[in-house]
Amino acid sequence: MKEIVSTKKILLKARKERYAVPAFNIHNLETIQVVVETAAEMKSPVILAGTPSTLKYAGADYIISIAKAAAKKYDIPIAIHLDHFENTQTIKSYLDLGFKSAMIDASHESFEKNIEIVKEVVEYAHRLGATVEAELGRLGGQEDDLVVDEKDTMYTNPESAREFVERTGIDSLAVAVGTAHGLYKGEPKLDFNRLKEIRALVNVPLVLHGASDVPDDLVKKAIELGICKVNVATDLKIPFASAVKKYFIEHPEASDPRQYMIPGKVAMKDVVIHKIKVCGSENRA
């Protein structure tokens, strides 16, 4: 594609054609390589997502440079997205650096405060041609430093979602319909009626956070009912780490990252293939 694309463009196409684009949480060169190489092989559009702690760990400048190199190298739409950012100043500084997509997560605030914060980011981002995602309702679980206790979770109210999207001018909406970040204690239950109602009232692409550890048929049904972006982190991290741990057990003398990272990458690749298939984004590039 030569350049990083905006998530808006790829999500609007997904909405129209009724599939979802996977957003994979990446952390470093290796995880980006796995995601973009696999997406390119499968001709799938793809979103690379970085949380605040990822950008702190790897450096925003390094991450965006790697994403730009990937966009030049592969002929598929590649977007890079700021995931779960709560600080408006940080988002603005990363948008200035060249990020073209951001989630401002003010879901812990009151409805009015959430709108006020999101609007500020939307105004700034749209001037730079960048896309904004925001969350209404509140997902439970843990995503890096973001921990939400079960008692603080809140489902998205469809009518409030309509008002929220209209008043903020956001480009996509993260909905809380029963998923949670991380692994589930029991079988996750998704409120499909709620999702249907939201889809009927809201005219921007809908985003499903916490898609790891959710049975495939539930994710597929959510996509049928209007989800256009599926966020995956935990399901990538666990197999990568397990494969590297196993490698070290089998090769206790190992010290070369070019060797011990490989099994992690191979294990992660299988998950990326599977998630692209579940999203239905194969051959949609």
Ligand code: 13P
């Ligand atoms: P999981 O870790 O549950 O896949 O959640 C990822 C996510 O929603 C990132 O925003």
